[in-house]
Amino acid sequence: MEIILKEDIIGLGFKNDIVNVKSGYGRNYLIPQGKGVIASPSAKKVLAENLKQQAHKLAAQKAAAEDRAKTLEGVALTIPAKVSITGQLYGSVTAATVAEELKKLGFDIDRKIITMRDIKKVGDYVATVHFHKEVKPEIPVTVVAENAPEPEKVEEAPAPVEEAPVAEEIVEAADVENFAEEEEAPVAE
Numbered sequence: 001m002e003i004i005l006k007e008d009i010i011g012l013g014f015k016n017d018i019v020n021v022k023s024g025y026g027r028n029y030l031i032p033q034g035k036g037v038i039a040s041p042s043a044k045k046v047l048a049e050n051l052k053q054q055a056h057k058l059a060a061q062k063a064a065a066e067d068r069a070k071t072l073e074g075v076a077l078t079i080p081a082k083v084s085i086t087g088q089l090y091g092s093v094t095a096a097t098v099a100e101e102l103k104k105l106g107f108d109i110d111r112k113i114i115t116m117r118d119i120k121k122v123g124d125y126v127a128t129v130h131f132h133k134e135v136k137p138e139i140p141v142t143v144v145a146e147n148a149p150e151p152e153k154v155e156e157a158p159a160p161v162e163e164a165p166v167a168e169e170i171v172e173a174a175d176v177e178n179f180a181e182e183e184e185a186p187v188a189e
Contacts, residue, residue, distance in 0.1 A: 001026045002039035004047055014133040065132035076140045077101045083122055083145040093119035093143055098127045119143050
């Protein structure tokens with residue numbers, strides 16, 4: 001069944017796209033919710049005429065989406081999460097979590113336009129923000145353990161110069177090693 005979408009639906013298509021869907025999905029969800037109409041020949045003609053009239057509006061929307069995408073350049077998220085010993089997360093990091101972290105950085109982005117797989121392990125991932133059907137910036141997301149100690153930067157002091165060992169110390173060290181090897185050897189019965 002062909003449907004003309006009246007609004008963007010992530011995973012299906014964008015506003016004014018003609019998409020093929022299963023009949024039940026179209027009749028029972030998209031059309032009653034007002035998210036689409038049946039793509040009859042007359043509806044397709046009306047759509048083509050509307051697109052011609054709205055071409056400049058669509059160009060302006062794309063330009064606005066590109067401007068928003070430029071603000072996200074260089075943004076990388078580090079999300080702390082509670083983690084088990086094996087590296088599994090207690091729960092998961094979702095698009096809603098990414099939206100909250102972006103909000104903390106000053107970016108007001110709806111969680112519904114962010115797509116990514118639910119993250120269930122510590123590591124590096126990518127979240128895609130769908131501003132426009134042609135503008136989809138990607139944001140790197142790093143999930144780290146919440147209670148993991150951060151590596152401390154310690155200034156390196158010059159190593160002290162050690163004096164060469166005296167011959168007696170070398171002989172004593174060799175005797176200790178030989179004695180340890182004898183203790184570890186199994187006893188023959």
